[in-house]
Amino acid sequence: MIVYGTGYSPYVRKVLVSLVEKGVTYEHKPLMFHDPDQGFQACSPLGKIPAIEDDGFQLADSSAILWYLERKHPSPALVPTDPKALGRAVWFDKFGDTELFGKLIVPFVERVLKPNMKKQPTDEAAVTKALDTDLPPLFDYLEGEISGPYLAGDAFSIADISIATGFYNFHLAQARVDSSRWPKLAAYVEATLARPSFQVAMEARKG
Ligand SMILES: N[C@@H](CCC(=O)N[C@@H](CS)C(=O)NCC(=O)O)C(=O)O
Incomplete structure (x- = not known):
């Protein structure tokens, strides 16, 4: 999985924390929002960070990504069931x-x-x-x-x-x-x- 976005961003940090908690390996590309990188632009329709690419699947928005990670890597759970x-x-x-x-x-x-x-x-x-x-x-x-x-x-x-x-x-x-x-x-x-x-x-x- 590629994670786009500088680690200074609180929203990018949400994704990184979730990945580490779940033990998922990732490649981090710490670029700024609106970076012209074509791979990033393809993942982030508004040019905002974070965005990810996972085996060809592209997704932006920290909350959307956290929910995606939760379904793909359910353990340990970061979304309660109660x-x-x-x-x-x-x-x-x-x-x-x-x-x-x-x-x-x-x-x-x-x-x-x-x-x-x-x-x-x-x-x-x-x-x-x-x-x-x-x-x-x-x-x-x-x-x-x-x-x-x-x-x-x-x-x-x-x-x-x-x-x-x-x-x-x-x-x-x-x-x-x-x-x-x-x-x-x-x-x-x-x-x-x-x-x-x-x-x-x-x-x-x-x-
Ligand atoms: N709702 C988005 C917000 C992301 C966001 O606003 N990121 C900032 C950086 S911390 C950004 O990319 N700003 C550029 C802009 O708003 O055009 C999320 O949760 O990922």
């Missing part, structure tokens, strides 16, 4: 991708991506707004949802992958979850990113 746990897993995958991502990524975009990769100035006011205004309600919500090591049921799942992935970029931007205000969230993020699969996927940014 109805309530399944509902929560789908919800947290969606919440992570849509609500959390856009705000969690702001410090990374401003402090890492813009100055180092785009040669543009950092907008610290945007970082302050994300940290002080936009993220606290989301962190409050997550703090209230954490009652054990996993967000959906009693096992690691796509819910944990999708919520934790963006916190690595948050950390790369020298931002942290304040453990005095959100102790459960801070501990959950630390423990989830410490999993071997996340460690491998986080190293992939150097690829």
Whole structure:
């Protein structure tokens, strides 16, 4: 299987974590979104990352890929079967991708991506707004949802992958979850990113 997309992307990281958890071997092509590479373009209709090619089968979108991997490589399961746990897993995958991502990524975009990769100035006011205004309600919500090591049921799942992935970029931007205000969230993020699969996927940014 070929995985397209830089390891800096939280969405690409979702796919890499899933592959490592399931013990599937893959080739990683760490290109940026909208790269002209023809193989990538054929897999990603919108030019977004991640995308995969698996034995001639092409697919884009991290959640679609995670569900594909789940059916093709069912063990260990990353999608729960219990109805309530399944509902929560789908919800947290969606919440992570849509609500959390856009705000969690702001410090990374401003402090890492813009100055180092785009040669543009950092907008610290945007970082302050994300940290002080936009993220606290989301962190409050997550703090209230954490009652054990996993967000959906009693096992690691796509819910944990999708919520934790963006916190690595948050950390790369020298931002942290304040453990005095959100102790459960801070501990959950630390423990989830410490999993071997996340460690491998986080190293992939150097690829
Ligand atoms: N829903 C997609 C989102 C993927 C996405 O937006 N990736 C970003 C990089 S982190 C991208 O390719 N952005 C380029 C663009 O939006 O045109 C998924 O889950 O894979």
